[in-house]
Amino acid sequence: MRRLSIAAIAAAFLVTATACGGSGSGGPAGPGGTGEGASGGTARVTVGIIPIVDVAPLYLGEKKGFYASRGLDLTMVTAQGGAAIVPAVVGGQFQFGFSNMTTLMIAQSNRVPVKAVANGIATTGEQGADFAGLTVGKGSPITSAKELEGKKVAINTLKNIGDTSVRESVRKAGGDPAEVDFVELPFDQMPAALAGGRVDAALVVEPALATVKSQGGTVIASSYVDVSPDLTVAMYFTSTQYAQRNPETVKKFQEATAESLEYANRHPDEVRRILTTYTKIPESMLPNLILPRWPARPDRASIETLAKLGEQDGTLGSTPDLDTLLP
Structure with a gap:
């Protein structure tokens, strides 16, 4: 496997879609990408990912x-978030990508x-014991999401799953989610x-959550x-053109990823160890x-809930067609 690193791709969704028309991402495409007919029976595919715990199964x-x-030869390419990965997949730079819903x-x-x-x-489903947390720094007087009205809250990508979920936490705590000031930062910063x-x-x-806690921060x-x-929370995806033109490669990716997810669930210690190969977390943590x-x-029910919240808060301008989007 070859690993690359890129800066966040600045192209917006609609600009990318217009530029690509209907032709960009089927068949051979991307850095080293090959389609169904690769010589030797090996398809070289590039996968856009975020360097967080979520993608550990792919590395495993x-x-x-x-x-x-x-018959798949993977190249991992890192980006700040799904908003940067989507245009690269649609534009044919990557064959697959990882993105939040x-x-x-x-x-x-x-x-x-x-x-x-x-x-x-997926989330663990346990309050205070999830892999994602709304956190405050050491000594912060803030103890509830309600108190984030008028405060500055960091999320990795604006107008996305981060602000949608934080708003829901504020709403459930009795606060006004419209009063939160969101700023964009990479997770590791x-x-x-x-x-x-x-x-705030x-x-x-x-x-990054473990790092915050090690510095005295708390989850509210x-x-x-x-x-x-x-x-x-997130899924692996491709472009509709690539899926139509390379069904066997997509099927192989699906099968290998399913096996990887199952393996990760059964081997948590190996998940932790492999994190040190693509993140900066110290082994002691x-x-x-x-x-x-x-x-x-x-x-699907949880995705429908997320969609309704996105529409309610203005993140989604219209109702997505989940029948078309989901496998």
């Missing part, structure tokens, strides 16, 4: 040979040609921003759980990580 699956045994629903409702192909990650007082709170995921809400205790769930299938 590659290490265990789940993808190679099906709100990003995918925004894209689909705006007629960006994306198709979810494999489940990604959030611990320092909290410690330095540059933000941050929605962080592992392994589990925002993903507030949306739904069964929330499907590995035992403190809260791991998510990696179910075989998405929970």
